[in-house]
Amino acid sequence: YRYHHLFAEILHERLQREDPALLALCHRRAAQWFQQHDMLDSAIRHLIAAQAFEDAVTLIAAKADQLILRGEAAELVTWVRALPLAVIQTHSHLCVLFAVGLFLQGETVEATACVNDLEQRLAKSDTQSFIVESEIAVLRAILTLVAGDIFVGTELAREAARHLPE
Numbered sequence: 001y002r003y004h005h006l007f008a009e010i011l012h013e014r015l016q017r018e019d020p021a022l023l024a025l026c027h028r029r030a031a032q033w034f035q036q037h038d039m040l041d042s043a044i045r046h047l048i049a050a051q052a053f054e055d056a057v058t059l060i061a062a063k064a065d066q067l068i069l070r071g072e073a074a075e076l077v078t079w080v081r082a083l084p085l086a087v088i089q090t091h092s093h094l095c096v097l098f099a100v101g102l103f104l105q106g107e108t109v110e111a112t113a114c115v116n117d118l119e120q121r122l123a124k125s126d127t128q129s130f131i132v133e134s135e136i137a138v139l140r141a142i143l144t145l146v147a148g149d150i151f152v153g154t155e156l157a158r159e160a161a162r163h164l165p166e
Helices: 005-018 020-036 040-049 053-069 073-082 085-089 092-104 108-124 130-146 150-163
Strands: none
Touching (some): 040 053, 053 092, 073 092, 108 130
């Protein structure tokens, strides 16, 4: 059963001080249990608390499309914002999903900044991903159209469509 939240916080802080590795293990076990019982939000929160960021990214990315299709972009954005920036930046597809979530919440300025940053990082890296580059092209076209630049947005959309798989 649950303890009063103040008492639980005291126990949590004490465990953090005395045995942080045990606390991380408890969070991982809790995350596993929540994941097995389809309680995704709690699972991700525990993975982040355990600093199991790669596991959290894997879980978020696996469920992101479903969240977006169900209109639950806010949950996706909340999860990604809870991750360290360095972790987010190492996962290009997650960055695209984050930008889509931001766009769907009406945060077009931040979505555009996210896409710009991702494009700059990809241009500097040796790795290329046709899928991520295609996703960026589509998102860039949408953001440009929403910003009111119909001519450029239409051209970007046509160019993106030419590169999408059939």
